[in-house]
Amino acid sequence: MNNKNAKTKDWYTRKNRLIxxxxxxxxxxxxxxxxxxxxxxxxxxxxxxxxxxxxILNLLAGIGMILVxxxxxxxxxxxxxxxxxxxxxxSLGVAIVAGLSYSLLDTTNFIPFDxxxxxxxxxxxxxxxxxxxxxxxxYR
Amino acid sequence: xxxxxxxxxxxxxxxxxxxxxxxxxxxQTVNAIETGKYDPSLPLAFKISRLFDQPIEQIFEDGAETNx
Numbered sequence: 001m002n003n004k005n006a007k008t009k010d011w012y013t014r015k016n017r018l019i020x021x022x023x024x025x026x027x028x029x030x031x032x033x034x035x036x037x038x039x040x041x042x043x044x045x046x047x048x049x050x051x052x053x054x055x056i057l058n059l060l061a062g063i064g065m066i067l068v069x070x071x072x073x074x075x076x077x078x079x080x081x082x083x084x085x086x087x088x089x090x091s092l093g094v095a096i097v098a099g100l101s102y103s104l105l106d107t108t109n110f111i112p113f114d115x116x117x118x119x120x121x122x123x124x125x126x127x128x129x130x131x132x133x134x135x136x137x138x139y140r
Numbered sequence: 141x142x143x144x145x146x147x148x149x150x151x152x153x154x155x156x157x158x159x160x161x162x163x164x165x166x167x168q169t170v171n172a173i174e175t176g177k178y179d180p181s182l183p184l185a186f187k188i189s190r191l192f193d194q195p196i197e198q199i200f201e202d203g204a205e206t207n208x
Contacts (some may be wrong), residue, residue, distance in 0.1 A: 011164045077165035078181050079172055139172040 011075070018072040025065040032058040081137045091128045098123055142201040146174045148192045162189055 035043075036054035044050040073084060099120045106115035150172075156174070160167040162182065167170050172178035180188065189196045 011143060077169050078184060079169040079178050082178075121182070136168070139168060139177050 013076050018068065018075050022065070022068050022072045025061065025068045029058070029061040029065045032061045079139060083132070083139065085130055087131045087135060090131050091124050093119060094127045095124045141203055142176060143173065144199050145170070145188065145202075148194070148199065149174075152192075162191055168185045 033052065036051070036058045039054050040046045040051045073081065076084065102115045102120065105111045145159075149156070154162075156167045156170045160170045163170070165184070169178065173180050185196050185200060188199060192199065
């Protein structure tokens with residue numbers, strides 16, 4: 001029984017630890033993205049070596065974030081995995097469909113500005129957050 | 141799919157959080173199963189069956205079979 005309790009506590013501890021690790025890696029990704037984006041202009045006057053270093057650091061943080069996210073998904077229980085699957089399917093669909101339509105609007109000059117990938121990232125983020133909230137409410 | 145999870149849990153005087161901890165799932169998952177919003181996988185159903193020491197068919201009721 002003690003062994004069973006310890007195993008259960010292990011699962012909760014592992015899950016919580018991975019949530020913190022995911023938050024840490026996401027934070028690192030955002031921070032290195034900010035450094036790589038603003039650093040050349042504000043910190044090192046477009047020094048190429050520092051710029052490529054910052055971009056590589058950002059890439060590595062991104063890879064770390066992806067790997068931890070996979071670990072986090074694997075430790076979720078089956079309902080949470082189902083919710084994540086639906087939400088990610090929707091987010092990926094929106095990213096492809098809206099992204100290509102947005103790109104077409106740009107290439108056919110229907111919009112007076114360049115289609116920025118940042119706009120797509122914001123859209124996907126909002127879709128993800130909204131659909132997570134809706135799905136969590138649905139199964140509450 | 142209907143089930144007797146809520147009744148069995150009440151008989152043991154467990155909260156949803158207690159049961160969730162024993163099954164290694166979130167409290168929300170226990171609630172979704174109890175309210176019939178989510179049908180558990182076979183491994184989770186077996187886990188529930190072992191926990192309450194009852195056969196699966198005494199905990200979960202196949203709606204399709206009942207209707208026919």
